Amino acid sequence: MTTVDTPVPATGGRSPVRGWLAVLAVTLGIFSLMTSELLPVGLLTPVGAALDVSEGTAGLMVTVPGLVAAVSAPVVTVATGHLDRRVVLVILIGLMGLANLASAFATGFAVVLAARFLIGVSVGGFWSVAGGIALRLVPAEHVPRATAVIFGGVETASVLGVPTGTVIGDLSGWRTAFATVGVLGLIALACMLFLMPKVPAERTVSFAELPRVLKGDAGVRAGIAITFLVITGHFLAYTFVRPILQDDGIGDHMIGALLLTFGIAGITGNFIAGALVAERLRQTVMGIAVVLTVAMTLLALVDTDAVTAGAVLILWGLGYGAVPVTFQTWILDAAPEATEAASSLYVSTFNLSIALGALFGGFAVDGLAVTSVLWIGAALAVLALLVPVALGRQERDHDSG
Known part of the structure; x- marks a missing residue:
């Protein structure tokens, strides 16, 4: 996870409680992002049937964001090197939320793929910046645990996000599943806006x-x-x-x-x-x-x-x-x-x-x-x-x- 932050712990005057709330906000963001990337795994058949594409073609919903994220991880980090890291994370999570809502209302597969492209940008950029963000949010002695919690968002999304999204899709339709993840991303955006301090860029x-x-x-x-x-x-x-x-x-x-x-x-x-x-x-x-x-x-x-x-x-x-x-x-x-x-x-x-x-x-x-x-x-x-x-x-x- 390429980080733009120097290894400087959070300022001594900052409340550890506020820092941990910020960590949880970032964790919610990365959970919603990774769930969004992998959500189509459990929904290939209904999405393909609704938009008249084969299951193999529907698999592009996973391929496209993965390819884009692989490129955007270093590119977004370097390109936004002088911006406040909170601003970068908020923009990226907002982009993901809107892209999922667009998927939920899509009438054709091309619209879904365009939205999945934007999700790839969000996933790669967010993960690369968030990887070292705990260092800037909590006191030094809390950094290992805070980092583990943030990466726990990746893990939890990988093993629970897809099944939960599949259950939602089975009960209420695949469009509802996409919309739910989009709304979750917007909730994470609000949490980061209110709970995260400013995190000025230091180096790339x-x-x-x-x-x-x-x-x-x-x-x-x-x-x-x-x-x-x-x-x-x-x-x-x-x-x-x-x-x-x-x-x-x-x-x-x-x-x-x-x-x-x-x-x-x-x-x-x-x-x-x-x-x-x-x-x-x-x-x-x-x-x-x-x-x-x-x-x-x-x-x-x-x-x-x-x-x-x-x-x-x-x-x-x-x-x-x-x-x-x-x-x-x-x-x-x-x-x-x-x-x-x-x-x-x-x-x-x-x-x-x-x-x-x-x-x-x-x-x-x-x-x-x-x-x-x-x-x-x-x-x-x-x-x-x-x-x-x-x-x-x-x-x-x-x-x-």
């Missing part, structure tokens, strides 16, 4: 730092490769989990509940990984790859009903829920002297992988079969498993040499 991370970090550290390169493989594989399959479940004969009324089960398992996976990464980081990364491989393979092989599908989605959720905290920790540990530049690469890779997963998953669904995305996703997870193995071998060769 230059574009020149990014290739230097990637070229100079094998650990960063490995972390970026693992992120690319796991996130691409996950979203290649998970974007189309609704039609996969429908092909197994599971009714629409059950899919929202199953995705909510996935989300609850994901929160559990996050806590499990949080307890493991300090001492067993590499093993946790490899465990994630194994769990995701097994889950996708089982869903492809087993003729599921609601119970067996729920069991597989619990396993899948445990694996994916562990991803953000584990991969972010890997990147920060690999580049302790260049955390801002390394994290910006991680944000761009994460969002690019979401986009590519949804894009190529759409090609596979339209050109092969719905279940093909599970096999491809599992194959990418297996490749991710090999990266830390290769890195360990390289480190041993270096030490022995």
Whole structure:
């Protein structure tokens, strides 16, 4: 998460309570943004049917914002380098809210894609700026916890935002789901306006730092490769989990509940990984790859009903829920002297992988079969498993040499 802020803690005179309220406002903003980016995962079928496009084409609703966010993360940060960070965050969250409301009233798929483009700008820019904002809001001793809370917004959106949006869509229609997220973003905007102090820009991370970090550290390169493989594989399959479940004969009324089960398992996976990464980081990364491989393979092989599908989605959720905290920790540990530049690469890779997963998953669904995305996703997870193995071998060769 490329940050424009210097590592200066919040001023001693500022109320910790006011600072924490500001942190919660930012967390609500990033939760609504990430939920917005991933919301179409649970709504592909009804949106495609309503706007007369195939499920593969509807997957562009995930591809477009992911691609745009991958670019906008560094670009927005550098372009707004002299603006108050509160102003930047407010503008970006407002843009997201209006874009979702436009989607809710869209009469054609082109309007939805234009709105999804604007959401990509918002997601990339907001995440990159918000990544280091806790440093400016709370006293120094509270910064680690405040940062964890903000990133918890990303995690919670990933594992709970989509299922909740799907449930809303099933009960009241997909337009209501988009409108709900848009209104949530506008509520976050109001909270930031009233609860955040001014946060003047201090400095920016230059574009020149990014290739230097990637070229100079094998650990960063490995972390970026693992992120690319796991996130691409996950979203290649998970974007189309609704039609996969429908092909197994599971009714629409059950899919929202199953995705909510996935989300609850994901929160559990996050806590499990949080307890493991300090001492067993590499093993946790490899465990994630194994769990995701097994889950996708089982869903492809087993003729599921609601119970067996729920069991597989619990396993899948445990694996994916562990991803953000584990991969972010890997990147920060690999580049302790260049955390801002390394994290910006991680944000761009994460969002690019979401986009590519949804894009190529759409090609596979339209050109092969719905279940093909599970096999491809599992194959990418297996490749991710090999990266830390290769890195360990390289480190041993270096030490022995």
